[in-house]
Amino acid sequence: MAADNDRRIADSLESGLLWFDADLRIVDANRAAREVLGLGRGALGVRIQDMGWVQNDEHGVLMPEDQRPVWRAIHGDGGVTSGTVVVQTPRHGERWLRVRAVPVESLGEGLPRGAVVSFTDFTAERHAARAARDNEQLFRMFGDHSLDLIWIVDPRSSKLLYMNSAYERLWGRPAAPLYQDLSHWLDGIHPEDRERVAEAALHANEAGMYQTEYRVIRPDGRLVWIRGRGFPLFGADGRMRYMAGFAEDITLARANEALEHAHRIAQERLERIVATAPGAVHSYCRDAAGHGRFTFASPAIRELLGVAAETLVERGIDLLELVHPDDRGMVAHSLRESADLGSPWLATFRVPLTSTGERCLEAHSMPVRESDGGVVWHGFLIDVTERRRAEQEIRSLNVDLEHRVADRTSELEAKHREMESFTYSVSHDLKAPLRGIDGYSRLLESDHADKLDEEGRFFVAMIRKATAHMGDLIDDLLAYSRVERGRPKLGPVAPGPVVATVVAGVDAEVADGGIALTSEVEPGLMALGERDGLVLALRNLLDNAVKFTAGRPDRTIEIGARRAQGHVLFWVRDNGPGFDMRYHDRIFEIFQRLHRAEDFPGTGVGLAIVRKAVERMHGKVWAESAKGDGATFYIQLPAVQAPNS
């Protein structure tokens, strides 16, 4: 028991002091103990179990008697015991006490043995801690409901203090490793963004805040765009205690932004196309009642219709009002047809403009049926006035050209007729005087020979010879001009019968002149030509051969035809005197002769006729010879497929 002095000391203590005897009766209590436990005077000498206090451990579990520090101090081995005891006091409710019990042999002089118990009441601290814990729990619950990531870091230790579950959702990674080592949070960030993100915190503003956007690659490969913000949290003393921040998923916003960007670009592109496209782009709408108006028109429409695009749209002007009155019915009809069939609207119509005169427009558009029964044509109008004019011009030029061709053709035909009548006249008019010369010189010779001497008779003979030659010249000239009359009628010609015909024509000369004539025609040949022309050409060549072999000892003539590189080649060979190849080209010209008339008679027209006849058949003619060694003449014509007969 305490002496007065001791009492004063005991009462001054903040800790509670209790003295228990061996029967666990409260022997004494200091002021703090009395206040905390609400002990009145009557409590002294009362056994503790009779006090009605419920004693629990710190977990709220009822504490058995033998676990209690005071009991253990009394009944123990004499050692000091301690523990936390939660006591339910009738007056002050639940008290959290840290208890220390010291067994003593005597509670004072003449007093029995017992225990001195001291305790500190930490109920207030305990409540504060619980409140703090509740707050934190509340905060955590709040934080875990946030879609944004929330984090708090102790900047001094670089330890993560808090991070909500959004991390695992956004990053797709467990948060636990971050609590071990904060640097792991860069793991999920796109490699290209890591450095920038790490540096962002260093470039915080004066208030210590920073913001950055970066990409996170989730383990599943998905890319997430994050906007992160960081800021310091200050203590009451004004010093920074924590760094905290949010991270927000802006992937959708970013995608929308990209979409908007793409849309803007597409819009700009469309506008540029519309602005530069030839003609004007439009949306022209006709409602169910048939009233038309423009819902859209590009600026260029002003030049086509004479009305500005805005005016056209705002005032609801119908296209038909602007179309030339004569074309309105046709345009309305074509629109109706396009609407009914859903086919493209294609129309050409005129628009009278005061500024540039009448324009001719062409419409190209597709109809789209609206739900309200109306139809919208999206398409364009182009100005085809110039094109029309050019087409008109081309048409009139063509007509003009046709006229000119017709004129030229009839001119040519007239020339041709003139030529024909010329040759006709030649045959009549030149021969009539010749007949006179010959007739009278013959009468002179027959009826008046007695009045002429030898020389006179020779003169008359010469006159008659010259007349005969001139007659031949005129006949050949006529034959030559006859060759080119009319168009050649080209067709397949079989060489065999042609050669046979020509050979038959010289039968008499061959027999009379003792000529060895051989003909050789390759079978199965067919040439493209004109039978009469070919006969004429070969006959002239054969006549020449007969003529030029005259007077030679072994008169030999060959005629034939064979295939030669897609052509049919005819030849006539003789063993006459031949000619100098220097004159090759001259022999085919009209009136050109290489021999004296007394050696070989002729007019110099034969080979010219041959060349003209062959050229009419698009063939070629040439000759090979050496002077004194005969000559070979060739005619080449295109070959055609022989019929399988």
Next chain:
Amino acid sequence: MEDRRPILLVEDNPMDVDLTQRAFAKRHIVNTLEVARDGEEALEWIARWEAGHPLPVVILLDLKLPRVSGLEVLRQLKAHADYCRIPVVVLTTSREDADVASAYALGVNSYIVKPVEFEKFIDVAAQIDLYWCVLNQQSI
């Protein structure tokens, strides 16, 4: 030649007329040679025949004639109900196929090309004499 009816020569060239007469003389053809100097004159003979003038035994017709052409004269003669049977021989310098074809199409009895040489001309006269004066006359 027994038939003394005239021969009508339609010919514009006086030299040819003269030579024809001489060629006939050489062949002893003594029929009167009546001459029309162009196509129009030739057609005027129709009226004379109608008026009783003796019909010719043969008509020798040049084609190239002033005013009315020989072919037109031939056409009208051969279209005539009474005189279409008078033999007509075209005697011309033209060898043109078109002329020959047209003449035969119009019903000419013969087509002879006038030769340049006088001997041949005489031969022609002989042909005419033989074919038309001898063969066609019952009196021979």
